[in-house]
Amino acid sequence: MSDDTSGGVSRRKFLQVGGVAAASALTLAACSSGGGSGGNGKSGSKAISVWTWYGNQGMPNNSPLGSEFEKANPGTTVNIRTFGNTNDYSPALAAAIAAGNTPDIYAPSFSAISYGQQGVALDLRKALGDSFLSQFFQSDNDQFTSNGKQYGLGWNAQSFGLFYDPAQLSKVGVEPPETWADLIAVAPKLKAAGLIPLSMSANPSYGLSDFVAPLITQASDDPTLLLKIDAQEDGKTWNDDAVVAALDKFQSLVKGGVFGAGLLAVTYATGEQLLTTGKTAFLWDGSWVPNDLEASSPTFKYGVAQNPAWESGAKHWTGDQAGAALSVSAKSPNLDEALSFIKFIFEPARYSATLNAAQAMPATKAAAATVSNPQVKIMTSWLLDGLGAPHILYGPGSETGLSNACVAIVQGKTTPKEAAASIQATVNEALKR
């Protein structure tokens, strides 16, 4: 190489061409597709992609489910991609779907029915049949069903209860309350002992929505009412008497001094911390807590009690919907393989083992009978006993409206009736979009 251009390649020319080539290569690399629909795998085999954020709920990136399926089905590759959390996951899924590159199997988050109605998610009732779907808790099937079509399958069910330290309660001389009034009654004793009577996550604010939504079922004893209010069906609105009663009950807890200062800033992580550091008597939280505590505080001994009832002798209705679910892409190029994988992972023995390893609550009745973690077993039994009530809101503006109404009640800025009206106003505004 020389500096002149009399023959051969000049150094300047080489650097120019090399620089442009390198920049172009970087640009092209940045354009490369990041995945989504599996398409074809290595050397012509079929590939299916599975996207979730269920790393702690039985489907981490290195889940053996993929390799086990590949062994049983030579010629099929399973690419499991597990995101850290919904903040990482949701934009990635939205981009993949908008690009027409929907993963073959994916966590639908709030949007299973909407995906189904727009042809993004497959009708699993038609694809898998009633017999397959009957193994799931009915509530988990209902939350993904619209007009007789089901667009999602529960991967984890959930229920909610009061977590507590038995040794601490014994020292204070308090039992887990049967009713909300019982909780209000023991609140002064717990505060005198230096404890926050009841903690829960309210940051993000939808934790409050999870708490109050089952109170609507408790007030009405009708688990279908909230579903109708959420969908604004059969003339039901958020101004319903059961909603006002539930918000009134919530206000009584606030005025009864049950919650600590700074409730509205408590996160899921700090709530668990309040329990394990002995600062709170009860933590109201969901069935994922055993898994969390196993990782963060494996030696901490705790118990779980039922969601307090509306009144003595009433049902201990508690939230029961599947927080983690799976949908199948209606446009998957390897649909048969995707459906085979679904059937594979839900085979009773395999599904039980997977969820037990993750200490997560299963969504099928058969697996519910084989739960190994004692606290998860207790919480699962509530669903088997028929105490499940809806707690996830899918209607536009519903969750935001209910959460904001609860915040206003905690801050003493509104009455239950006004709060209910504000929820309906938020929903009306959202329906315009």
Next chain:
Amino acid sequence: MTPRVQERAVLRPTLRGRTQAAAFVLPAVILFGMFVAYPLVSGLYYSLFQWPGYGIPQYVGLQNFINLATDPSFLMALRVTLIYTVSTTVLQTVVPMLIAIVFMQKWRGGAILRTVIFIPSVISLTITGLLWQLALQSNGGLIDTLLSDVGMGWAARPWLADSTLVVPVIIVVSLWQSLGFYLLIYYAGLQSVDPQLYEAARVDGANGLGLMWHITIPSLRTITTLVVSLNLINGLKVFDVIYAMTSGGPGNASQSLGVYLYQLAFGSENGGSPAFGYADAIGVVMMFAAALLFLAVNIVRRERLS
């Protein structure tokens, strides 16, 4: 070559030269097109539609913008964003400037203190938000515990749970995080001020405050314009520190336009059906607002110069 021909040769690049220049600029143009121009045009386009991000978009014209005008959540987010933007712009312009001027006095330990002040700037806003969220917890959080330990327990507050306190607290956290960065910019700018100006002013009888007002601050005009512009734009699009600390809560007391937009597109704000078109409309409003503010700053700067 005659001087005239030489001059023309310098001023008019050859075809080969233009081709080479284009080849070097092309990758940047492609990247700009892909990651700036296309999303911008696409956002403008979809703001005219009702679209959940999948399926067939439904054209609604300017209806999204009309709905924004009466949407209480949007108006609240706009208010939060404006308060945050104005406050952080003023604080994150004036405070670093004053501290940089103090540091110019060259006293022992100045370099160490400058480094300490700069350290938070290397932490991402998301991590900053998460750290301060823990520190500001009411039960066992670092701040309230420290206040209690020094006998100032009366000052402890539910910092992130109080709707009136949450935005000021986030502003203070933002100032803590960005102070070092803007301090560095001002400090670098102060190095280039001609010392003879100060000498001449002292000869004329100017004292410390006078020197600052008549020499230092006017000399930093260009840098101040840059700092103000950066603060305005960063304020308008604030998202990560708020989302990490409060997710826009309690309620929507700290929900900025960026957080509201995110919740509409990727969160549960619109329930089971995301509102991409509506979120795009908010993005368009933010873009025009940023452009107008940037234009205003430059007009003011040019008028002052002339």
